[in-house]
Amino acid sequence: MKRFDEIDEHNYSSDLIDEMFKLITPEAQAKTHYRMGLAAKIDDALKAKGWKNQDLAKALNIKSSSLVSKWLSGTHNFTVDTLVLIQMALGIQLLDVGEEDKPNATSPDNGNTPNAPVELAKNIDAIKQSLTSVANSNQKSFATINYK
Incomplete structure (x- = not known):
């Protein structure tokens, strides 16, 4: 067995990992895609404002910045209410209700497929x-x- 540092990451394959990926449903893939996209947009907005997690927590009257860290992990299941509050605090758009014809910024292909x-x-x-x-x-x- 090769040591980890000897593995060529560009040509590495594993039957076990391939089988595990096959078990991921399209619904789970879509949920993960959008959760990660939301986390990335929030993180980008924080950086653009020069804010840290604590600054967003303070703006939202949250006692601990650990919740903001959870949001940025890309695994949090947001409520619409929370997304609206984050939008308002950061001055960004996370929800595009009623704008189906516009390409979705979180879509990897900008809406072409x-x-x-x-x-x-x-x-x-x-x-x-x-x-x-x-x-x-x-x-x-x-x-x-x-x-x-």
Whole structure:
């Protein structure tokens, strides 16, 4: 077995890790994507204002900055109320309600393709239904052809 410092990180593969990644659902991937995106936007805004975690905690009347640290971990399940308060304190936009036509800043491709695996799954289901419908209608058409 190679030592950790001998592993080429660009060519490393592990069957165990590959199997573990296969267990992650599209929904879990989407949730993680957006949670990490929110944390990154909050962190960027803190840096832009020259604030530390304690400064945001103080602006939001939170006794301990450990909650802000939890937010920045990218694993916190925010409430809409909390996101609104953070937006107001930092002067940033975290929620884009009613602006579906604009590209989503947290989407990795800026909105050129479906921005969440759940959306992609819905599109795939719609395509499957369309193909099934076409296949069924073609079977009926073939049944009416007279062979001589």
